[in-house]
Amino acid sequence: MSDLGEHRRPLHCFIPPHISDSISRKGDDQSKKWIADLESEAESYRSARCEVIVADDVPGHDVYSADCGSELPGRLMWSEGDPPAADPLVRKAAESTAQTLALFSRYGRDSLDGKGGKVISTVHYKLDCCNAFWNGRQMVFGDGDGRIFKAFSRSRSVAGHEMTHGVIQHSCQLHYRGESGALNESLSDVFGALVVQRGMSEDAADATWVVGEDLFQPAVSGSGIRSLKAPGTAYDDPVLGVDPQPFHMDDFVVTRSDYGGVHINSGIPNHAFYLMAMMIGGRAWEKAGALWYSTMVSLDDPKASFADFAAASWVTVRGMFGQGSMEELYVKRAWKLVGIDL
Ligand SMILES: [Zn+2]
Secondary structure (H helix, E strand, O other): OOEEEEEEOOOEEOOOHHHHHHHHHHOOHHHHHHHHHHHHHHHHHHHOEEEEEOOOOOOOEEEEEOOOOOOOOOEEEEEOOOOOOOOHHHHHHHHHHHHHHHHHHHOOOOOOOOOOOOEEEEEEEOOOOOOEEEOOOOEEEEOOOOOOEOOHHHOHHHHHHHHHHHHHHOOOOOOOOHHHHHHHHHHHHHHHHHHHHHHHOOOHHHOOOEEOOOOEOOOOOEOOOEEOOOOOOOEEEOOOEEOOOOOOHHHOOOOOOHHHHOOOOOHHHHHHHHHHHHHHOOOOOOHHHHHHHHHHHHOOOOOOOHHHHHHHHHHHHHHHHOOOOHHHHHHHHHHHHOOOOO
């Protein structure tokens, strides 16, 4: 174990506060209770000055069960190399984690820390828990409440999203606030979407580009939590509210909540990636994903703005595909279409 020093530790939750707030206003008593429970837990993470500890220097992947409690990591259920687990949610967590690690391996990365360190997931976290999160050292998946949300460990994009927070923690360390925080969220969505597309062998043009699309119970009106293709359209539901994501800088949301709208303004770089991937065509995890990954790990400013990331992606694309390449043109055009000129 090694210590990255003390600082206030954000809890990287998959379900953003604007959805939780809407459910706590419009949901039934049971829903309000799990929202309040999760909020008090997130607050205790935020207010505590915690050591952020990187994963063990031992390779592999372990899945634990919290047995509906909150002790982490919990009881060991499966380790890499074991036969598939009997518990379907343990099996799902193991599969989606392996698919995420395989995507990053394609880009030359060895595990989340880049050094082959162990990856830890916990399922069956608390009772009716409707969220998944990266807490600085591991992924945690709630089982859902069976009325609004299904189990979070079922979703490949959730695992991909949460694990990308781990990669960011061990690479460019984007601050989880304002534009750099929204970039942190966006990169997590991008690689979450790419894990799904690679798993389904889908071309960019055939993909839904929705993250968390397999989370809602049938009663919910929505396709998922966020859409990279059409930010602001993922859901419109009497209990969850309306997806508030913008896709252009003209509609950038200035807010003090959600660390300055990290889950809201992420729609802008999300859409830039989608546009670029569509212009390049074919499989988005190949050229477009490799380009975004290289940009992410070479970023040298934890407080990078959208424009900083766009400029870095331009340097990366020229290095990867050459000056005057079509890919360079696509990168420039994609950022311009969301209101960022290079
Ligand atoms: Zn996140």
